[in-house]
Amino acid sequence: MLTYIIRRVLYAIPILIGVSLLTFILFYASATPDTIARRNLSAKNPTRKQLDQWKQQHGYDKPLPQQFVSHMKGLLLLRFGNSDANGEDIWGRIRVSAFPSFLVAFLAFFLGLLVSIVLALAQAYFRGTYLDYYGTFLTVLLLSIVYVVYIIAFQFILAKILKYFPIAGYQSGRDALRFVLLPVMVQVVAGLGGGVRQFRTFLLEQMGQDYVRTARAKGVSESAILFKHVLKNAAIPILTVTVATIPLLFTGSILAESFFGIPGLGNYLFDAIGSQDFAVVRAMVYFGTLLVIFGYILTDISYALFDPRVRLE
């Protein structure tokens, strides 16, 4: 397994370089160094001298290939540098902002997973009944609603009308739970439609398998079939869609963090894109790519742990 992991890590290097190159090209396709400088200078009409000085200070005056190589060197060594907009240390900011993002995303992920599996199991157990039909209708309905509508509706009903939660804001420490519950609920409910539909399909797919028929023929109860056999076998596809997303919990959700005022990484990236802070954008894209790669390696390992037939070589 160790050889496999080392090989996967080595494969990651060209992917990281490729993604960074793509970001670099896309960024420069939409903005010239002059526009980046202009965006980050506070003067109403910056002079040519001010623009040139800014570019020189931030390394945007060099030829593009040279810029890319120097950016790439820093990123590969996990030296993210400083923000173009305010000179702040990017890695320091990522470390501080990762926790609020993670807290919301972690709770939303596990609660969402739990509720989705429970509901999918219920639907599978009562398949073909009215509960299944109405459940399917409801999940499709949930799936059709745009995410931002959930945010506004939950803020309106639970925070404004019923006054259970603060509409937005964040406090660290024990108080944090009070602030993250509403965004967590939004994310859980918003993800429920897709999750339940998907997991129900995985479960029903397994229920049509020969081993289930054999178990039934041997007189094993429906509950035992569902919980002991089907759920275990459906774990592999469920793992595929869930484990890979675990590392991405650190990067947070741009929309939810923006509406709920959570000082996380989603908000950080949103601001960076808005202010054309290329240093932060490229660092965050790189960081995100690293996490995705890590997520896939984690998925492979979890296969090997859950399914004795899988060997990582």
Add this chain to the structure above:
Amino acid sequence: MEILPDMDNLSVTRSRTRLLRAAPLCLLAVLLLSGCNNDPYPAGESASSTLFVTMGAEPKTFDPSIGYDATVGPVIDAIYPDYFQYHYLKRDPFVLQLGLGATDPERAPYPCTVTVNGKKVRKTGESWTFHIKHGLRFQDDPCFPNGKGREIIAADFVYSFKRMADPAVPCPVVSYFSDKILGMSHYQDVNSALVAKKQPADYSLPIEGLQLDPKDPYTFRILLSDPYPQLRYLMAMHFTSPLAHEAVEKYGKDLAFHPVGCGPFVLAEYVPRGRIVLKANPNYRKDDFYPSDGAPGDREAGLLEDAGKQLPLIKEVRFTIIREGITAWNQFQQGYLDVAGVTQDNFQQAMSNPTEISPDMKRKGIRLSKQPHIEISYFGFNMTDPLWGGYSEKQRKLRQAVSLAVDSQEIIDLESLGLGEPADSVIPPGIFGFDKSYKNPYRQFNIEKAKQLLVEAGYPNGIDPQTGDRLVLNYDNYATSAAGRQFIALIQRQIGKLGIHVESRSTLLPGFQDKLDHGQFQFFYYGWIADYPDPENFVFMFYGPNKRPGPNANAYANPKYDALFEQMRAMPDNAQRLKIIDQMRDIVVEDCPWIYVDYPESFGLVHSWFHNYKPNPVANDMAKYYRIDTAERARKQAEWNRPNYIPAVVVVALLIFGSLPAVNVVKERTNRHVRRNSEGAR
């Protein structure tokens, strides 16, 4: 033996059922345990002497030499006060009063030699002598010995000027000083060479025009190459606030978020994308009092109730960074924000009509506050464009025709919810030179007259007789939103009535600014917000030498105008200056490089517990004057925010009862299975 595994299954099913049943209860329990209230602040904070406001964007910096936008202004000015400050209540005209300064600066002619185009020229400049108050102290900070803020001396003011001129510090207003303070541009050049070699700027280099008094550490002189009365206003901007070299040396670039000033407040907490908390500065000067006089009507409005009280009146200011307008609006309605703006998002709920607050707001005791801006918005023609620019009779008439076809009121209604005054000249209300009775002959919406002018210009019905084609006016803009596209459609329709086709050319803002810099545009829409309340800060936008990157974006140039401008800019506000301003206005109106649109205004909504609120469009150091009735706020917040548990209980009950049939089915299926297996065993 066969029964045993089934008994296991039964227990599994039972535990799942219990789990299913317990889930909503658990959720409710978590809900209740979590405190279950919507107060977004730590417990007890709402009852403290804290002002709760919002910031709509992430601050870029709190560095007084760099920060310029409206977002950071209230924070920087609360930390970094200046030699002068604006009288809190007086308007029309705005009045400067001493802040950190002890006396009004002494102005005297100063003969000097300056280099113009490589030649040395003798000129009569000006010397300003400033005396600062004794006993002023910086805030306590680890950058000082023993962490105690040291006394402020004149050298700290000179240091802030030198820092503005540091090429590594992108000071947005340095051009206001660099061509006027003797030796400042030379200092910039020398330091630019150092910075280019990756060396730090040398602050020990002297600047001829910044002199300290060797005998008096509280006095400094500024020597200018030309008389520059506007320097008074610049001495009220945070760029000229005294800076402690210890702080700059210790924090370097981190000074951006570690401000060390001497103002009424200090930065106590900054959570990026979260909040900014300012606390009262114990070292703040004790001779700053709430004004005892104000503008007409202020006493009746209760704005003089705190006259003579020592400032600041509140202990803390908490800015919550909320990007989404709807979120901030909801928090304002719950009483968790003390003030809110009227925007497109909340207009329907907040207002009955463009001047009256809605009954719901009135019932809550919320009051409306009109917020004038010292600002103008306008359309500009590129004066170097062969068709739309130029100064011939034909070209002037063409622009005048377009000007007559643009209906300001329709634009104000669409863009600003009807808030704003149609503009007839460049100088807005509240500034010396504004003439309420003046009517610009080319800004009175009149399509017939516009068509007539178009005929006189040689383009009847908007057709170019030489080519037989319709005239095309390229409208360069950075409008990418739906509202922006609506605005474009409106302009196309208004000018289209003359038969002229308006072609929209949209880019992002930086791209648009690039176009302006390079003169690659025909027609654009822009605005100008005053830096200081002097007419010079508006009329200078038509001064020829101020073309890009200066504020004269459309490269207007008229030697007659330039001569009048040079005459008026250093004059005091008197009848002669007013006469010149009127002459300048008439020249520009005939040349028609701009289509004046409006002097924008906005509305603020203020809660009943928030006292002494009077917006000032040129000053940002307002927080120290505000007072909060904390008892009233706490009472109303509690009254408005009682949680309603009934719906939650109903939902949980429905979930439990709704799941009962399913639970019964599970039980029945299991029992059937157990029975079958038992029978089989028998």
